Structures are given as C-alpha cells and as structure tokens.
Amino acid sequence: MSAAAATLPSPATPLRDPAARGRIGALAVAVVVLWPLLSLAEFKPWRLLDAGSVQVMANFLAGFLPPSTAPDFLALLAKATLETLAIATAGIALAFVVAVPLAVVATRSLAVSRIGPGPGRAAGAAVRTAARGVMTLLRAIPEIVWALVFVRALGLGPGAGVLALAVTYGGMLGKVYTEILESGDTRSARALLEAGSPRIAALFYALVPSTAQELASYTVYRWECAVRASVVMGFVGAGGLGQLMDQSMKMLNGGEASTILLTFLALVLVADALSAVIRRVLA
C-alpha cells in the first residue's frame, strides 16, 4: 500500500475525514457500554431454543387454543372493549389537555425572549425548565402506580385508569410535543415572532403546519399505547379488558385469554389505520 501511495504524485498529505475518528470511537464506546448491560439483563436468547423451553412454551400456548366464542363471554368482551376504548380515549383527551400548555411553555422555538436575547430571558429559561421538570415528574412514575393510588381514592373502576393515563401520558405527550415542535424547521416561527407575533399565533401559523403529521401520528400511537396500558391497569381493578383478562387468567381459561388478545390485535390495527388516514388528510 505504501508503495502505491508513493507513486501518487500529489497531494503530500492524504485527504482525511476529520469526523472519522470520532465516529469509530463512538461505536467502540457503544459496544463497551452495551455488552455489560446485556449480561446484566441476563440476555441469553439461545436458551429459548433448548428442547425443554420449547416444550414448556408450546404447552403454555396450546392452552390458549381454540379462542373462546361463547356468546355470554363475547357479550362481556364487547362491554369490556368499549370500556377500554373509553378509558384510553378519555385518558388521552385529558392527557392532551395537560400536555399542550406544558409543551407550549417549554418549547424553545416559541420563546420570544431568546431573540436577541431580549427582556425576560432568565425568567423565560426558568419557566421552560420548570415546565420540563413537571413533565418529567408526571411521566417518571408509571401509570400502574398512579392507578394504584387513584383506585384507593376513587374505588375500583375505569375512573382511576382514566386519571392514571391523563397524568403519565400528559407528561409523555408534553415532552414529545416539545421535541417535535423544536425539531423541524423553526425559522418560520422565529420569523413570525420577530415580526411581533404572539407565541400562540406563531405556534399555529408556523410550527403546527410544519409538524402536524408527526404530532397527530404520535398522539394516535399514544392512544394505542393507552389501550394496551389499560390492560395492565385492569389487573389492579381499573376496569376494561384488563380486568376481564385478569379473571380469565385466574380461571386458567386460555381460550378466553386468546380471544381477548385477538381483540387487542384488532384494536392496534384500528389505531394503525386511523393514524394512516389522519396522516393522509394532513399530508
């Protein structure tokens, strides 16, 4: 190689990518950090293929077949499905109400005081940090914990699930809305703010039009997550499909459990279709 390099007439120093060393370093660090994490998490996928494991899993799954189609169970299932949809939808609607003001306050690209910087810069930064702190607090505590708290206050039933979702998902939606509004092209909002526009007007004339698809698709995805989360909360008595699932599992009725799982699959498919339709409308 050195011989080949020597025959090259010019240039004396080869063209070297200044970013290459950093990238290779980052890759090495990622491997060094991830490997201990995987062993800490006892990540041993090959054990799945042990003859014994396969047999155990197969027996467990066989208990789920065939899915139950008993009419009285299906009636219960329909009611629980509606209840789950109601919990997820009401929870997301409330979470939206919590998230939007927090996101508007926390979004840096809507901060007038950062232009220049101008008057009220320190106060603005403090308020943004506080809003981020509130969102962190809301989502740091898992919804199942909130549900356990609210079940004690409101008693068993969907109400606790709705509130738990509103709190946790409010924090999540707010954080991701903030990040979506800050990525993308923020020059349009900045130009409006520089022309004296109030921040709400700048939000709707600049940031929302350029991020509407992402905002909508993330909101629908969170609704889908809320449907799934309501199962877990159902186990602690917050109603819906989760509670039904809990009962079926306790009675070792695999057929009913698999019908419930198929219902979940259908709901996720519905969420997917809904997201696709909204994205097409907003395209």
Place this chain on the structure above:
Amino acid sequence: MTALAQDIRLVAASLVHPNGHRALRDVSLALAAGERVAVIGPSGAGKTTLVRVLATSLRPTGGSVAVAGIDPWQLGAAALRRLRATIGVVHQSPPIPPRLRVVTAVLAGRLGTWPTWRSLASLLAPRDAAAARAALERLDLGERVFDRCDRLSGGQLQRVGIARVLCQRANVILADEPVSALDPALADLSVAALVAESESRGATLLASLHAVDLALKWFPRLVGMKDGEIVFDRPTAAVTSAMLHELYATEGRVLPQQGVDVVDASVRPANVVVLKRPGCQ
C-alpha cells in the same frame, strides 16, 4: 391606514457571532423616516446581519441601534413586541411552512397587530383574503391566493414572502436579497412594488441586493459593504464604476446584476459602465 414613518440609526454597531465570527465592525448608518436605501456587496459582506440587527432580531454586541429614537433593547417585552410589529422583514429564503396556504402565509403579516383569537379565527376563515390577494396581485401572483405553498416555485414563494410584508403595512421594510430567486422582469416588478409601498405609505425601506443594476435603478442612496464594514455610503448619482468594481474586486470584469435592460440611462450615472450578460444570473 397611513404609516407612522420611523427612522433607524446604527451607531458604531458591531456584531460578533457566538462562534467568534465578526459579522459587523463599527457600522454607523442613519436612515431618515421614509428614506430608501440599497445595500450592496459581495457574499459574506454582512448584509444579512445588518438587516437582522436593524430588524431587532440580533442584538449588537457593540455600539447601539435606535428605531424611531428608541433603543429597542431597553424596552420591555410588550413594547418590544409592538415595535417589532411595525418592522417588516423580507427574508432571502422565505420562512414559510410548505403546507400553509398562500392566503394564510400572506395574512401572517398581520399577526403582530391582530389579537390571538382573531389570528386563530383567520385560520378557519381568512379574515382579510381580499387584502392578501391585493398584495399578491401587485407581485403578479393574485391567482395563486388559495394554493398551497408547496405547489409554488422558489420564485413564487419568494414573492409570497414579499406579499406578507406588504400585507403587514410596516413602517420600516427591511428586505434581505428579496429577489434572489426571481427572473429579471419579476425581480424588477417586485423591487418596484417594494419601492411603491415605501412611497405611498412613507415607509422606510432598506434592501440588500445582489444585483447592482436594480440598486442603481430604484434607490437614491447606495451603501456598499465588504467584510462587515461600510465601504461607501452616498447618493446613487455619486457612486462611480471604480467604486463598484473595487467593492466586488472584479477588476474590470462583470458586476453582479439581474441581467436585462432594467437600467434606465436617465437614472444611471454616466460614469457607471453596466455590463450586460445574456440571460439571467
């Protein structure tokens, strides 16, 4: 509505960007209310930075800026917002989301004066679509008022940006390379619209232009910038060919220009040799 004309003054203004680049060095410039000035100079001369400092978008790191006799950086948040609403900026690349409709993009010029509820209501049913179309018609774009901005060409979008400022009815219009994406005839038409707006309403107009011929044709005063400094600042009639060639360091080669016969001999000083190139730049 008549404009309340505003003068602007920079005194020894400097601007050092956070990365250490000095974009403006001790620039002093005074624009009387209703005055029209073109800023010319090579790329990287500091024209955009000058516009942004005058627009109260960037705070000078040295020296001072005054709009209508007031230092904007001494104002409270509400007063500064009201002042900014009176300053209209045409950006070189229009900061308009592609999904916005043209009518909305143009009416966005009014956001500084509208209460928020009216701005939001205007998203449902445009509040003053007639004004938006009138502004667009002055730029030969009236028929696109209800199109989406992502269906426009770069030159059409740039004119939407100009229409927004016309719709804003600003007291001070600052245009940063407002016609860089336009063909020669439309560039001439658009600069003429900005000048007419300034004339009819007494608005102060400062435009940075890449095309020397447009600057010579439309502006009574020329400011030449290079390396963040003002090289010359004088009536257009007193600008010589040698000064222009020195500004661009062209040494007798062509000066940057829009490229068609927009230079009126009666306006052009006799000692300026404007070379023509075929086609547009």
